Amino acid sequence: MRDAVPNDVVPVQDAGAAHWRSSLRTRIALWAGLVNVVLLVLLVLALAWFARRMILEDARRDTHATAQEAAQRLDGALHVVTITTHGISDLVGSAQLSPDELVTTLRAMVKATPGCVGGLLILEPRERGDAPFARYVARNGRDRDFVADGYPFRDQGWYQRTVASPGGWWSEPYLNRTAGDVWMVTYNMPLREPGRGARTRGMVSLDLPLAGLTDLVDSLAHLPGWRLSLVAPGGTLALNPDVGVERLETLDGLIARAGRSDLLAAAQAVRLRQHLQYLHEDAVIGERRFTVVEPIGDTAWTLLVAQSYDLIIDRLAQALWLLVAIGTLLALICMLVVSRLARHISQPVEGLSSAAARLAHGDYGVPVPHLARRDEVGQMARTLEQARGSIRQQLREIEDMTAARQKLESELSIAREIQQAMLPPGLVIDREHAHLEAYARLEPAKAVGGDFYCFIQTDPDCLWFAIGDVSDKGVPAALFMARTVTVLEVAASTHPSPERVLAEASRRLVQGNDACMFATVLCGRVDVRSGACVLASAGHDAPLLLHADGRHELLPVPPGPPLGFEVEDAFPLWSGLLPAGATLLAWTDGITEAFDVDNLAFGAERIPEALQPGVTAGEQCEALIARVHAFTDPAPQSDDITALAIRRRLDSGPASPEAPPTQENADADATVHPA
Known part of the structure; x- marks a missing residue:
């Protein structure tokens, strides 16, 4: 200046x-x-x-x-x-x-x-x-x-x-x-x-x-x-x-x-x-x-x-x-x-x-007049005289703050791109007559968010998937989310069942968690050829199964404790079959707790209304998120929104006798769905 x-x-x-x-x-x-x-x-x-x-x-x-x-x-x-x-x-x-x-x-x-x-x-x-x-x-x-x-x-x-x-x-x-x-x-x-x-x-x-x-x-x-x-x-x-x-x-x-x-x-x-x-x-x-x-x-x-x-x-x-x-x-x-x-x-x-x-x-x-007066006018005059120098200093500080803000916004934009790059794209797995679609969509409430999902293939016929929600928003949640995704991917490559994956993740996420953050996770594994599916939940909402004929049911997945509080080994399993033409849909609480201008929540009861049998996994996720935005408009988005869908196409063959569903836990209820 x-x-x-x-x-x-x-x-x-x-x-x-x-x-x-x-x-x-x-x-x-x-x-x-x-x-x-x-x-x-x-x-x-x-x-x-x-x-x-x-x-x-x-x-x-x-x-x-x-x-x-x-x-x-x-x-x-x-x-x-x-x-x-x-x-x-x-x-x-x-x-x-x-x-x-x-x-x-x-x-x-x-x-x-x-x-x-x-x-x-x-x-x-x-x-x-x-x-x-x-x-x-x-x-x-x-x-x-x-x-x-x-x-x-x-x-x-x-x-x-x-x-x-x-x-x-x-x-x-x-x-x-x-x-x-x-x-x-x-x-x-x-x-x-x-x-x-x-x-x-x-x-x-x-x-x-x-x-x-x-x-x-x-x-x-x-x-x-x-x-x-x-x-x-x-x-x-x-x-x-x-x-x-x-x-x-x-x-x-x-x-x-x-x-x-x-x-x-x-x-x-x-x-x-x-x-x-x-x-x-x-x-x-x-x-x-x-x-x-x-x-x-x-x-x-x-x-x-x-x-x-x-x-x-x-x-x-x-x-x-x-x-x-x-x-x-x-x-x-x-x-x-x-x-x-x-x-x-x-x-x-x-x-x-x-x-x-x-x-x-x-x-x-230009000098300020009335500096010698001893009344309020004199005080104002002396204040204006002092303001001449302080204004130049403040302008310099504003320039520095503007540059810092632009740098922070640029870094957040890069962080958003990095976080989005960490999330896998949708995929389709074809094994002879078996076809499996996997797709997920995440919309953070801020530049970066705490919701996450992942698809992991440990072998050609097996697809691991997970969806979760970290207990915060913004940069802290994004960092904890990155750590959680990494831990889950490593655990999925070394353990055969979802409950062991969550137990391993529980042990690792407790270490160094001085901020006492936690994450709810739904982890599952599905066999591409037979459709055998095993699920375990760490405090996450149970998923919904949409059949080819339009019937839907909320799967009775018993929830375990969230990850990050303390080490936990007890994560009950749900075992069953993903029939041909059916879609397994999971979501985070950004969907069920999306509020409109009257502070009314979208709720889990409106989710089935947004689903359509016969559409792809990607179309299913997009339709659900579009229905949420139509419900809350014009209220701003208050939380991260994530939807995940796993679909077996109708041309997938029935489960062969040589590959029956695996009973992972003798104490868990096994549900077998007809193809």
Whole structure:
């Protein structure tokens, strides 16, 4: 690397000058403004959430408290009437009073009851021959004697209901024309003699103007956003903003007529005399309201108080808009101040940016400004000054690393070629009418791998073969693989059976194996003329036998321990026959443990699907590996893949009596397959 500017580099004028849109000062101002806007939005949202929650919760509490207070006032007014009525009933029922005394008592009670405009006392005769007493006493003096007038009071529904009732009851609102077209409500009480099971002798009732009740809550009914309904014991709307009492409409009738399905819950609470608080939306006008259903004591009257949520939210929105306007103004002022500060802060940084740009273009002769500053800008300037020398050193190191990497890649490529050259090509052995095909295919996951296979001919009529997998990948596995192949070839040339070959390999591979590597191996020997086959396994997967008619079976080769852990002599044998037209197929776990993008393994159960009877050993291996790649695509190959096939062609003659299958191990199961 040269200190001077390269010949092909043109010095850059104002290399550090950035466009104002992407300059540091603009970004500082914009980010500060963005932070202010975000903080403003978060503040408004937080205040809106908190204020809305607080205001709505206060509205709920206020509505509930107001409903309770109004219900208590109404209960007080109604309770006075019920107490007075009970007092008259107890007095008349227990005392023997003359008609004049009864009138005097009833008049005193009417005058003593606040709001009461009249009272009725009916007393049936105690003994036959006595005259009944039925007298109405009015506060204004307009009394009426029902007996003298011949009024059939016993035929009236209110009388029959009262004498049959176990206690007192309030009437529905009714228009009293005698009192001057005044809407009234009446509390009726049966009159019984003292004692349990005493007979009913009549009734007593007190009249109360409906206005005496509605005036108690009239101020509440006219508040903005408030709606109030007073429901009589029978469901009649005595007070409602939409329905006048003169219509004598019930709450259920209003719901059915006006389509106010949102009041169904309130109507249910009124019928059950239960407290209820709920938020609902007016089914007609869409206004949201919070409604409280408050029973009025034990009078069977009910009060409904509702407050508009929309009105509350509108007031909240006005306050929030004012907050947003003030916050926006403050944010603009803050952005203006930050913009001026950004200009002062960014000027030395812009100088450093220009110096860094020149260094990036190879102009290492330009001095870096602001070296004497004691702040962060000075530290950056001194760092850039030191970087000029270190960049040249790093470039030289990069060149050396690149050369070393190229050399390593070249060596790995050579190692791959050497490893592939170690593996024998496919072969075909012809002995008169006997023809044997042997083929294998290996695809390493890396440049070099740990899978291996080999074909060894110790004599013209005998083919040794092996397939294995080393417990690692890459260069270490390739070295151990080369050692394993060499040991197996040497052992096969000196031992007559696969179990002795594996025992010899086990002994040799343990020596010097400080890395504790191991290999699984399937070793076999097949007689070319007779098809007699002997197999032994050192921890490897059992092979598959594909018959000429398409049948397949997994050969029961008992596995022994892998090679490399410790010396082992016990490797059980499998002996049998490779019929004409059949193919013996073996593989490594790179096939069964090939995973697709969903981490699903290819597995041994998919191997038979890739096999075709009648094709060559090479075509069998290629088809299996192609099926594996089609299954895993587009997932990368995770392990070395190897497939090995041994096939006797259909024109191979049957086994001759002079060359029967050899029983290599008396304890192993011998399977003889018909040709």
